[in-house]
Amino acid sequence: MRSTNSKKVQTEFQVEYIIHLPDKWFVDWCSEKFFVNRGVFNIIDHWFFDYGLENIVLRRKAMVQFFKFIQSEHLYNHQKMYLQFGKGGVKKSLYCFVDKCLNKQKSRK
Numbered sequence: 001m002r003s004t005n006s007k008k009v010q011t012e013f014q015v016e017y018i019i020h021l022p023d024k025w026f027v028d029w030c031s032e033k034f035f036v037n038r039g040v041f042n043i044i045d046h047w048f049f050d051y052g053l054e055n056i057v058l059r060r061k062a063m064v065q066f067f068k069f070i071q072s073e074h075l076y077n078h079q080k081m082y083l084q085f086g087k088g089g090v091k092k093s094l095y096c097f098v099d100k101c102l103n104k105q106k107s108r109k
Contacts, residue, residue, distance in 0.1 A: 015061070015064055018064075019057055019060040019061055019064065020057070026060065027041055030063070030064075030067060033067070034067035034068075034070070034071065036067065040090060041063075043090050043091075044063055044066065044090065044094065045059065045063065047090075047091065047094050048062050048063060048066075048094075051094075051098070062102065065097075065101060065102075066093075066094065066097050066101075069097045069100070069101055070093060070097075073093070
């Protein structure tokens with residue numbers, strides 16, 4: 001039980017560190033960790049900005065949450081080694097994520 005909590009704290013600490021990295025390093029980390037290319041990363045970053053997350057730290061936290069959500073939804077293509085959304089899939093996934101995750105967080109507060 002203790003190790004699970006320790007891993008969670010370590011992971012949260014790592015994310016807190018990573019979201020403050022310079023842009024290129026953050027993009028590279030997302031690419032390595034979540035198999036997302038720069039073009040898709042930019043679309044997601046822009047979408048969250050337009051959604052109202054103008055603060056870069058909050059936006060990056062939301063992006064990490066989104067990438068974890070996508071991984072849990074099994075959109076990773078193991079043969080091609082990247083996230084695969086399909087036509088219009090990025091925005092559909094973002095709306096789904098906001099509905100399932102961000103709106104629930106807001107309602108809890």
